[in-house]
Amino acid sequence: MSAAMKVTPLKDVKPFKSGWKVHVKVLHSWKQYNPVHGDTPEMVLSDEVGCKIHASCKRTYMESKGRLLPVGAWRHIQNFTLSPSTGMYRATDHPFKMSIKIKIN
Numbered sequence: 001m002s003a004a005m006k007v008t009p010l011k012d013v014k015p016f017k018s019g020w021k022v023h024v025k026v027l028h029s030w031k032q033y034n035p036v037h038g039d040t041p042e043m044v045l046s047d048e049v050g051c052k053i054h055a056s057c058k059r060t061y062m063e064s065k066g067r068l069l070p071v072g073a074w075r076h077i078q079n080f081t082l083s084p085s086t087g088m089y090r091a092t093d094h095p096f097k098m099s100i101k102i103k104i105n
Contacts, residue, residue, distance in 0.1 A: 005078065010051040015082035015096060023047060025074045032056075043069065044091050045077075045098070054091035055080075055098035 005021040013020050024045035031039040039059060046052045057069075069075060079101040085094060 007076070009049060010045070010047045010053050010094065011049075013053075013082060013096065013098075015084075018081065020080070021076060021078045023074065023076050024053075026069050026071050027052065029069070029071055042091070051094070052092040053094040053096065053098050054085060055100055057100040 005019070007023045008020050010022060010024070013022065022045075024047050027044045027046050029041065029043040032042045034040050037059070041057045041059065043055050043057075044052055045055050077098075077100060081099045081101070082096040083099065085092070085097040
């Protein structure tokens with residue numbers, strides 16, 4: 001992916017494409033316990049216009065990149081996938097949930 005890739009607003013990201021780049025601020029973070037995977041880092045991200053999305057990251061990624069995503073920090077994220085946000089308890093109204101892979105600037 002190119003460093004000159006255009007930033008996309010969160011309201012426009014869709015799961016059919018993997019080449020998105022978003023500029024987001026970490027609003028809140030917590031760890032969610034999962035019996036299969038253990039503690040999973042979870043967070044709520046917001047873009048410049050206030051659109052929010054629930055995001056998660058594998059624990060192994062967060063151990064190496066966690067310091068790059070402190071609450072209140074603005075970051076560009078490029079390598080992520082989207083899946084439908086389902087369930088009774090949703091962190092945001094966004095129709096998708098972001099799963100961050102590795103690339104954080």
